[in-house]
Amino acid sequence: MDFNADQLRALSAVIDHGGFDAAAAALHLTPSAVSQRVKALEVRAGCILVRRTRPVAATEPGAVLLRLARQIAALESDAVERLGLAEQGRPPSVQLVVNADSLATWVLPALAGLPDVSLEFTLEDQDHSAESLRNGTAMGAVTSSPAAVQGCSATPLGVMRYRPMASAAFCRRWFPQGWTAQAAALAPMIVFNRKDALQERFLEERFGSGVMPPRHYVPASSDFLQAVRLGLGWGMLPDLQSDPLVENGSLVLLDPEQVLDVPLFWQQWRVEIPALERVAEALARAAGRDLRQS
Numbered sequence: 542m543d544f545n546a547d548q549l550r551a552l553s554a555v556i557d558h559g560g561f562d563a564a565a566a567a568l569h570l571t572p573s574a575v576s577q578r579v580k581a582l583e584v585r586a587g588c589i590l591v592r593r594t595r596p597v598a599a600t601e602p603g604a605v606l607l608r609l610a611r612q613i614a615a616l617e618s619d620a621v622e623r624l625g626l627a628e629q630g631r632p633p634s635v636q637l638v639v640n641a642d643s644l645a646t647w648v649l650p651a652l653a654g655l656p657d658v659s660l661e662f663t664l665e666d667q668d669h670s671a672e673s674l675r676n677g678t679a680m681g682a683v684t685s686s687p688a689a690v691q692g693c694s695a696t697p698l699g700v701m702r703y704r705p706m707a708s709a710a711f712c713r714r715w716f717p718q719g720w721t722a723q724a725a726a727l728a729p730m731i732v733f734n735r736k737d738a739l740q741e742r743f744l745e746e747r748f749g750s751g752v753m754p755p756r757h758y759v760p761a762s763s764d765f766l767q768a769v770r771l772g773l774g775w776g777m778l779p780d781l782q783s784d785p786l787v788e789n790g791s792l793v794l795l796d797p798e799q800v801l802d803v804p805l806f807w808q809q810w811r812v813e814i815p816a817l818e819r820v821a822e823a824l825a826r827a828a829g830r831d832l833r834q835s
Contacts, residue, residue, distance in 0.1 A: 556599050616814065635814075637681050652824070655823055696807045698806055698828035700833040702833055703743075733760055746801070
């Protein structure tokens, strides 16, 4: 079965821009023309591809064709670049999904030396980032899943080690007799968002099930760190962030014996796209240097 390139491009624009009107403006078409192209693609596929919500969203079959559309767009961009037809100052674009702690520590320095690639980051918890490869949102992902998404390859990067941290003042207030299960049930903890299970996993390993402290949700890596430093609560911090602050006394390690290791993997499309390969190579070099290697 052949799919029409213009129809695929319309589908991608509708999802990327959140609606038919915005997609039409981006494609320099009328909303009616965009709607007709998506409808024709749905007829061709034999199923609904776009949920007409606000913003619109791809259905499961729509995600399959969305990934196809983006792969074709990436290959077209590469061909244009190889032929020397690219617009000056318009480097190829690579869409990545990365967990916030990796982006705040080792990923940005790794990719800072790639001026010939336009990077688009989406933040997602490492336990959920592989979904962006399935639905076509990203070309590559830093994820905790070793099982390759269909149509992708998976390569180990290394391990991010997390430890429970708090400020000295927080420890004096909440743990005067030590970090016991009773104290842990009362002391506030910092959580990135509702997908973040690191703190709960550590508490269960440390004290068993049933310890449910109050929590603050702080959905940014640097702000999460600042919340711990200011004493709003305790939280799991990666060594890459916390080591200097432990050394200068800004943070206190709650448990010197127990750690939580999060293995990270790089997954990317199995499509030969030089810009994506350059990103993968840069990340692999940095991971070999900055992450723990088993």
